[in-house]
Amino acid sequence: MAGVAAGLMVAPALMRLLSGLLFGVKPNDPLTFGIVALVLAGIALLAAYIPARMAMKIDPMQALRYE
Numbered sequence: 001m002a003g004v005a006a007g008l009m010v011a012p013a014l015m016r017l018l019s020g021l022l023f024g025v026k027p028n029d030p031l032t033f034g035i036v037a038l039v040l041a042g043i044a045l046l047a048a049y050i051p052a053r054m055a056m057k058i059d060p061m062q063a064l065r066y067e
Contacts (some may be wrong), residue, residue, distance in 0.1 A: 003044075004037045 015028060025032055 001041065004041050007040075008033060008037060 011033060012028065
C-alpha cells in the first residue's frame with residue numbers, strides 16, 4: 001500500500017511526460033488513477049497470498065528441521 005500511495009503522489013508530476021502516450025484518457029483523470037491503483041494493489045495482494053497459502057500447508061517443525 002505504501003508503493004501505491006507513493007505512486008499516486010508521483011503520478012501527477014509525471015503527467016506532462018506521459019500525456020503524449022495517452023490516447024482517449026485525460027492526463028489527470030481520477031477514475032483512471034483509482035482503477036490502476038486498485039488493480040496494482042490487487043495483484044500485489046494476490047502475489048503475497050499464493051506463497052503464504054503454500055507456506056501454511058507445511059508443518060512448522062518440518063520447516064525448522066530443514067533449516
